[in-house]
Amino acid sequence: MTRMSWFNAVSLTLGFAFLYIPMVILVIFSFNESKLVTVWAGFSTKWYGELLQNEAFLNAAWVTVKVAVMSSTIATVLGTMAAYVLVRGGRFMGRTLFSGMIYAPLVMPEVITGLSLLLLFIGIGLDRGVMTIVLAHTTFSMCYVSVVVSSRLVTFDKSLEEAALDLGCSPSEAFRLVTLPIIAPAVISGWLLAFTLSLDDLVIASFTSGPSATTLPIKIFSAVRLGVSPEINALSTLMIAIVTVGVITASLVTKRQMVRQKRDEQAAART
Amino acid sequence: MMRRFFLISVPYLWLLALFLVPFVIVLKISLSDVALARPPYMPQFDWATGIGAFLSELDFENFTWLTEDDLYWKAYLSSLKIALISTFFTLLVGYPMAYGMARAPQEWRPTLMMLVILPFWTSFLIRVYAWMGILSNEGFLNQFLLWTGVISEPLTILNTNSAVYIGIVYTYLPFMILPIYSALERLDGSLIEAAEDLGCSRLTAFWLVTIPLSRPGIIAGSFLVFIPVLGEFVIPSLLGGSSTLMIGKVLWEEFFSNRDWPVASAVAVVLLLILVIPIVLFQRNQQKQQEAEQ
Structure with missing residues (x-):
């Protein structure tokens, strides 16, 4: 089919309009002069200025980034280990429980995860703060990382690893020199996924944070409960801009990498 | 062998401690005494008295409360x-x-x-x-x-x-x-x-x-x-x-x-x-x- 039918064109246009118009409106009204978010009163960037002077938001943003970097990094290491064990580990005691624990957090309602972790932290007398949020975020995001990485591990040719071992690599060298470079794109996208999940999380962070550590979503949520405000629009616009740039860059980089990898594989096949 | 053990046990223990155990705690508190369990709840499990005492103390009051x-x-x-x-x-x-x-x-x-x-x-x-x-x-x-x-x-x-x-x-x-x-x-x-x-x-x-x-x-x-x-x-x-x-x-x-x-x-x-x-x-x-x- 060379041309789209009008039905498909209309449903795609309406669908994407539905997905994007709310965000476009949000962005436009972040540049509104008036405090009233719904009435246009001229262009202004004053809300961005106010946002940058709002210490509470800046602090919360810093806590959020710290938590996201730490939790996604630990989650990537643990999740990759878990994926490797599940795909290559063979049989071991309690394997079913292990894979169950990897998949369960993916479908567990956030309110339950949050509640259970809070009760644990209180039970063992751990003070709630940045550390407890990192522990909580690591736990659920390592499961996402492991799903992403294991889907890559399943498709890759095991004989490459075996060849490295036959040629005298130690298992850890084989992993570092052969396996890791091949699964690297999946590991990176796992990290990115874990990072955004952590940035985005409101419910679990609300349960596991203490008065000393407020994350940005918690801050936004309590501000938004009182109604719409141009400052939140400005903040949202900044976040949308960062994500858009990030996703587009990431997709361009992976595309280039895939082209290069294909070329390398073809070159290897020729020699 | 050591390496394999390490690879399995680290994520395994992490999930046990931060996923399974918390969930068991939720289950436990949901079955604990309402009067005792007013916050901060009284953790009822006492290793000294053992499982028997633990089981005899369970009650489903919170669940009957949900139905009422x-x-x-x-x-x-x-x-x-x-x-x-x-x-x-x-x-x-x-x-x-x-x-x-x-x-x-x-x-x-x-x-x-x-x-x-x-x-x-x-x-x-x-x-x-x-x-x-x-x-x-x-x-x-x-x-x-x-x-x-x-x-x-x-x-x-x-x-x-x-x-x-x-x-x-x-x-x-x-x-x-x-x-x-x-x-x-x-x-x-x-x-x-x-x-x-x-x-x-x-x-x-x-x-x-x-x-x-x-x-x-x-x-x-x-x-x-x-x-x-x-x-x-x-x-x-x-x-x-x-x-x-x-x-x-x-x-x-x-x-x-x-x-x-x-x-x-x-x-x-x-x-x-x-x-x-x-x-x-x-x-x-x-x-x-x-x-x-x-």
């Missing part, structure tokens, strides 16, 4: 209702989009795909917030409808269940589109041509060939929407009104406002028991699909 107070029944039922209806609407909006994407020229597809995924990377909270400005009484939707003359009085949408439905369809749409798209993209076009050659109209061919063959995608997408929506908290509390009853919100309030931990735990346990059914069905569907691919 009809707030909880209504909240579970209304969460199920909201989840079912919004899954249906998400399918209604998502299917034509997935279909259009699968039929779009090959070179457009990666871009369309990215356009569907992009909102997923943007903050959930912000996407819900965006609708608050649109649906309020002075919001854009009302302004637009008043301007076009469709209505003469602003409609009240924000803080009603309709706003919750709109919010859910909006935020969960990518979860519905992607599995349906991947089912439709694999669909062999010659099957539809064959049906048409054999005398089916386009619509009958769509109904008899395309829909059944995309069923695994429809099922997967529906569960991916239904399961998380059941425990949803952010959407009902920002877009819904005081009459919007959803169990995630009830659990949150039970914990943060009423500070009744045993009841909050019991609410969580029952929610999980309800979720087991769709989760098992979803897993089965995924497994069947995987086997079919091999």
